[in-house]
Amino acid sequence: xxxxxxxxxxxxxxxxxxxxxxxxxxxxxxxxxxxxxxxxxxxxxxxxxxxxxxxxxxxxxxxxxxxxxxxxxxxxxxxxxxxxxxxxxxxxxxxxxxxxxxxxxxxxxxxxxxxxxxxxxxxxxxxxxxxxxxxxxxxxxxxxxxxxxxxxxxxxxxxxxxxxxxxxxxxxxxxxxxxxxxxxxxxxxxxxxxxxxxxxxxxxxxxxxxxxxxxxxxxxxxxxxxxxxxxxxxxxxxxxxxxxxxxxxxxxxxxxxxxxxxxxxxxxxxxxxxxxxxxxxxxxxxxxxxxxxxxxxxxxxxxxxxxxxxxxxxxxxxxxxxxxxxxxxxxxxxxxxxxxxxxxxxxxxxxxxxxxxxxxxxxxxxxxxxxxxxxxxxxxxxxxxxxxxxxxxxxxxxxxxxxxxxxxxxxxxxxxxxxxxxxxxxxxxxxxxxxxxxxxxxxxxxxxxx
Amino acid sequence: xxxxxxxxxxxxxxxxxxxxxxxxxxxxxxxxxxxxxxxxxxxxxxxxxxxxxxxxxxxxxxxxxxxxxxxxxxxxxxxxxxxxxxxxxxxxxxxxxxxxxxxxxxxxxxxxxxxxxxxxxxxxxxxxxxxxxxxxxxxxxxxxxxxxxxxxxxxxxxxxxxxxxxxxxxxxxxxxxxxxxxxxxxxxxxxxxxxxxxxxxxxxxxxxxxxxxxxxxxxxxxxxxxxxxxxxxxxxxxxxxxxxxxxxxxxxxxxxxxxxxxxxxxxxxxxxxxxxxxxxxxxxxxxxxxxxxxxxxxxxxxxxxxxxxxxxxxxxxxxxxxxxxxxxxxxxxxxxxxxxxxxxxxxxxxxxxxxxxxxxxxxxxxxxxxxxxxxxxxxxxxxxxxxxxxxxxxxxxxxxxxxxxxxxxxxxxxxxxxxxxxxxxxxxxxxxxxxxxxxxxxxxxxxxxx
Numbered sequence: 001x002x003x004x005x006x007x008x009x010x011x012x013x014x015x016x017x018x019x020x021x022x023x024x025x026x027x028x029x030x031x032x033x034x035x036x037x038x039x040x041x042x043x044x045x046x047x048x049x050x051x052x053x054x055x056x057x058x059x060x061x062x063x064x065x066x067x068x069x070x071x072x073x074x075x076x077x078x079x080x081x082x083x084x085x086x087x088x089x090x091x092x093x094x095x096x097x098x099x100x101x102x103x104x105x106x107x108x109x110x111x112x113x114x115x116x117x118x119x120x121x122x123x124x125x126x127x128x129x130x131x132x133x134x135x136x137x138x139x140x141x142x143x144x145x146x147x148x149x150x151x152x153x154x155x156x157x158x159x160x161x162x163x164x165x166x167x168x169x170x171x172x173x174x175x176x177x178x179x180x181x182x183x184x185x186x187x188x189x190x191x192x193x194x195x196x197x198x199x200x201x202x203x204x205x206x207x208x209x210x211x212x213x214x215x216x217x218x219x220x221x222x223x224x225x226x227x228x229x230x231x232x233x234x235x236x237x238x239x240x241x242x243x244x245x246x247x248x249x250x251x252x253x254x255x256x257x258x259x260x261x262x263x264x265x266x267x268x269x270x271x272x273x274x275x276x277x278x279x280x281x282x283x284x285x286x287x288x289x290x291x292x293x294x295x296x297x298x299x300x301x302x303x304x305x306x307x308x309x310x311x312x313x314x315x316x317x318x319x320x321x322x323x324x325x326x327x328x329x330x331x332x333x334x335x336x337x338x339x340x341x342x343x344x345x346x347x348x349x350x351x352x353x354x355x356x357x358x359x360x361x362x363x364x365x366x367x368x369x370x371x372x373x374x375x376x377x378x379x380x381x382x383x384x385x386x387x388x389x390x391x392x393x394x395x396x397x398x399x400x401x402x403x404x405x406x407x408x409x410x411x412x413x414x415x416x417x418x419x420x421x422x423x424x425x426x427x428x429x430x431x432x433x434x435x436x437x438x439x440x441x442x443x444x445x446x447x448x449x450x
Numbered sequence: 451x452x453x454x455x456x457x458x459x460x461x462x463x464x465x466x467x468x469x470x471x472x473x474x475x476x477x478x479x480x481x482x483x484x485x486x487x488x489x490x491x492x493x494x495x496x497x498x499x500x501x502x503x504x505x506x507x508x509x510x511x512x513x514x515x516x517x518x519x520x521x522x523x524x525x526x527x528x529x530x531x532x533x534x535x536x537x538x539x540x541x542x543x544x545x546x547x548x549x550x551x552x553x554x555x556x557x558x559x560x561x562x563x564x565x566x567x568x569x570x571x572x573x574x575x576x577x578x579x580x581x582x583x584x585x586x587x588x589x590x591x592x593x594x595x596x597x598x599x600x601x602x603x604x605x606x607x608x609x610x611x612x613x614x615x616x617x618x619x620x621x622x623x624x625x626x627x628x629x630x631x632x633x634x635x636x637x638x639x640x641x642x643x644x645x646x647x648x649x650x651x652x653x654x655x656x657x658x659x660x661x662x663x664x665x666x667x668x669x670x671x672x673x674x675x676x677x678x679x680x681x682x683x684x685x686x687x688x689x690x691x692x693x694x695x696x697x698x699x700x701x702x703x704x705x706x707x708x709x710x711x712x713x714x715x716x717x718x719x720x721x722x723x724x725x726x727x728x729x730x731x732x733x734x735x736x737x738x739x740x741x742x743x744x745x746x747x748x749x750x751x752x753x754x755x756x757x758x759x760x761x762x763x764x765x766x767x768x769x770x771x772x773x774x775x776x777x778x779x780x781x782x783x784x785x786x787x788x789x790x791x792x793x794x795x796x797x798x799x800x801x802x803x804x805x806x807x808x809x810x811x812x813x814x815x816x817x818x819x820x821x822x823x824x825x826x827x828x829x830x831x832x833x834x835x836x837x838x839x840x841x842x843x844x845x846x847x848x849x850x851x852x853x854x855x856x857x858x859x860x861x862x863x864x865x866x867x868x869x870x871x872x873x874x875x876x877x878x879x880x881x882x883x884x885x886x887x888x889x890x891x892x893x894x895x896x897x898x899x900x
Contacts, residue, residue, distance in 0.1 A: 299799055312818060316796045318785035325784050332782050334775050335768035346766045349749055367818055373849045375825060375891060393867020397845025397893035399823045416895045417843020421869040441825060443847035443891030445866045
């Protein structure tokens with residue numbers, strides 16, 4: 001491939017609302033073992049793990065996911081850097097921060113910007129594409145990985161390729177980035193050789209900063225300051241909140257790609273899925289003889305061409321075809337696979353029905369309610385405290401976080417594994433003194449009284 | 451209505467396997483609030499509560515359901531008698547025992563034998579039918595309540611009516627009881643004025659004992675002895691197990707109805723459903739504007755003519771029609787309503803997949819498993835003990851039963867509301883000293899080590 005090693009920049013921001021109920025704020029799409037039993041974030045790390053080609057990655061994600069990111073890097077034996085965003089500002093500020101961070105060590109180094117929530121199994125094809133893109137990136141081009149369309153899908157932005165880039169085999173000018181088309185337009189795009197915009201691309205740190213400086217100077221300044229004033233947090237480097245908050249919330253496509261003259265495109269010659277909906281996950285999954293993909297505790301009778309998954313409950317289907325049935329996080333989705341792209345509507349509507357009941361101090365969620373047994377998960381927000389009078393006998397077990405629990409005024413410290421017994425009428429105060437949520441499981445003989 | 455009050459005999463034996471996953475051994479069909487938010491058992495008690503017409507009922511059911519039966523009677527303010535079967539022997543022995551019990555007080559008293567798992571909303575029509583049946587029952591007839599068929603259903607036994615019973619308005623001889631027919635035969639039965647056999651009937655205690663003596667003497671003898679030697683249990687009178695076990699396991703239809711010359715039929719002029727499958731429950735339930743019946747935490751988008759119910763998880767449906775989606779007891783069913791009668795297959799198959807993992811000492815079941823949090827329900831059988839080495843920090847809360855918990859040899863008594871903290875590597879023994887299961891909820895930070 002020639003030249004120095006490439007630094008992968010892995011963007012962990014994808015929420016995956018169309019993958020409700022599996023994806024959620026605390027465990028979003030990149031960290032879910034959606035296909036082949038591994039998360040796409042772990043798959044992305046593995047794809048760029050060859051130290052002959054790649055430097056350790058720079059991972060950028062939400063500060064709330066620092067532990068998940070660090071755990072996956074640790075499991076992969078990667079000593080990548082972790083940049084934690086104090087708040088979400090879309091891709092342009094994230095990439096600007098990563099570029100500013102990388103430029104401190106190697107201003108001319110190549111960055112390979114990758115989404116953490118895409119599935120690519122053909123690692124050889126991926127590396128071959130990276131090898132084709134690198135020379136153009138070294139001379140200042142922004143080389144976007146364009147996916148040859150498998151179908152006239154309306155859900156992606158498209159890239160119209162221009163003239164071949166002389167001297168760079170397999171790389172072409174970008175004639176235009178175009179918005180998500182309607183069905184007829186998508187068909188024309190496919191016929192005319194357009195690519196899907198995968199959102200993955202390669203460029204040098206210097207090019208990144210120069211173009212963001214040119215087209216989005218406020219983002220560049222905010223990102224530089226946020227990196228400059230970043231502080232070590234438990235699981236990575238926490239970008240300075242005041243500075244990062246000044247960056248407008250804008251995507252890299254809008255901030256730079258659609259304006260720059262340096263954009264080029266390389267045809268991605270590998271299998272690719274953004275696992276954007278349950279239908280995509282179904283397509284990417286192994287099938288049984290009836291064409292079903294099933295995971296977890298499932299029981300399929302007279303079921304065909306369906307995706308059935310569970311993270312706990314036994315899910316039984318009888319006499320269905322072309323359906324998605326997903327039980328996860330204490331919720332269940334039932335929809336035809338053909339309508340999987342509309343699941344975002346469900347996620348939005350479900351937010352109102354929230355599994356967890358929000359309170360001023362955090363939230364609580366009933367995991368099981370039946371005569372004589374009620375299990376509740378209680379999450380107290382950092383620096384907050386909850387107080388209530390017990391209505392039943394209950395045991396509280398701390399499963400995450402640190403703080404104090406006081407019963408009738410007598411306080412004791414608590415940490416994971418600690419338990420407390422409470423009796424009816426006792427007055428309880430739970431205080432979170434830590435940085436993350438303080439999570440308690442209450443197993444009660446009746447209503448808790450919360 | 452004339453004459454003495456009628457004693458209802460309520461049979462609580464129905465398991466309702468086609469109502470999987472809602473029905474289960476511990477909480478079977480008669481006790482589930484399936485329609486209108488009340489159980490059919492409670493509805494049956496209420497239907498025969500008028501003290502001007504009815505004596506307190508005799509309820510007969512499984513000994514494991516004594517508490518449920520007593521609670522429902524108590525809630526209704528009924529001082530009915532409860533006969534508890536030490537083992538299930540089908541309807542003939544149950545009715546024989548109830549008749550023997552009733553005959554001790556009033557050998558000529560009328561018994562109204564009712565299933566506890568049927569839905570009847572038209573109480574006036576029900577009472578009018580009872581009033582038509584009573585005179586014939588008083589002169590020694592067994593008057594079966596025949597349901598005028600709403601459709602040529604193949605799932606019921608049918609009754610072919612014979613000549614009108616002279617002097618008894620609305621009552622006819624039974625020409626024949628016929629087995630569940632095929633579709634063509636069912637259509638002919640409906641055209642020819644047959645009735646569905648509801649399994650409900652009226653007769654005197656003396657007639658019941660005489661006919662069972664005549665056609666099933668072993669049942670009569672066993673039932674009499676079981677009542678004779680019955681012992682007071684917590685929630686009722688426990689039939690003597692040795693005696694009751696000698697009764698062959700036979701239905702009253704097979705043991706008596708198909709053989710007796712005394713059978714008569716009265717047309718039941720009221721709404722009736724045996725709630726035999728989710729489709730029947732859907733039909734009996736109130737519908738929204740899109741023709742859906744929904745209960746519990748549900749979210750229906752573009753959903754039509756479907757039954758959606760949940761006892762806890764948020765169940766979201768998108769773009770489905772004519773479906774049953776039921777989340778209950780930690781399991782989920784998805785099937786077209788048209789195939790609801792096949793759900794028995796699911797229940798049978800699910801038994802193999804058992805939600806709970808059976809162990810020598812009882813069972814355990816994972817209620818929630820995600821990174822850093824694992825909730826397990828542990829049920830230790832009466833007089834049994836479980837022992838294991840803890841693999842994570844965990845809190846154990848007792849939610850039912852009594853016994854002792856020993857950690858590293860130091861034992862302490864436990865009862866509902868008690869909690870114990872366990873740390874990795876600690877050795878744990880849980881011993882059940884009570885009569886019922888000892889149920890613990892373990893909230894752990896990782897695998898329990900069970």
